[in-house]
Amino acid sequence: MNTTLSDKITYEGEFSEGTINDLLKKIDAWPSSLFKNKADVKYAVIELCSNIISHHSSTDFGSIIIDPQHSVCYLEVSSFASAKDYEIVASILNELKSVKDLKEHYFSKLERAGHAESVQLGMLKTYRCCNGNIELIGKTVASKILLTFKLKIDDCN
């Protein structure tokens, strides 16, 4: 099935929990014939947008594109961050590449409560939603980094 203009979701501006809620409602409204694996898209949206609001961003401004195609959903989330936060996120994603059992890793992180673990858990959940099909791009704009996550989420069979 081809994506129609109404299936593709885009947003640019201030992010809030209300923004996340609106995005989840729009994903829920997709016909299941278009993309069945809505859950992984929703979890990734929750984690990445929460990052914009709370974790790494220096402002709540950002953008998101959610583009469901046949058998894959492309997700692109951008926001501004400090160079240090970019390094932290890049380091977490790099470490995850060598983890053999991501589920076990998730529960071992859950055991330890703390802000650092919270950031790692969020990235880990995102990483698992797209089976590691995630690309992190950092582009210097003035004194900040424009951080972009590009994900490919497979549909379920």
Added chain:
Amino acid sequence: MIVIEQGESTPYVKVDPENYSFILKGNSFITNPHQFYAPVNDWGKTYLVKEGHILHVEITMGYYSTSNIQYLNLFFKTLINNNKGKIEVTFYLDEEEEEDLEETMLSLIFNTGLSLNKKYL
């Protein structure tokens, strides 16, 4: 009694100790769970179920962020550890969403000693 109405990113919460009932219903992805759940956490840290009674925790599942799961798991560990054998947790969910929500349910009660008890809506 604590009652918090459902919000855009927060669940409906009802804590009714007199009737040994604790209800959570809906999504939970608030960016500051410490602040939102503070009244519930304050209650849970010191609450002791009276002998011969069971506190029934009913969670109607929604989508949770990992930071909210992390916070609530710690809360349930404390509550259940302080009231061994006196807490019963039941998850309510749509059968169609079972696979999507299974890990969240397991995460909420991780290391509490409780097994997963779920019922379909």
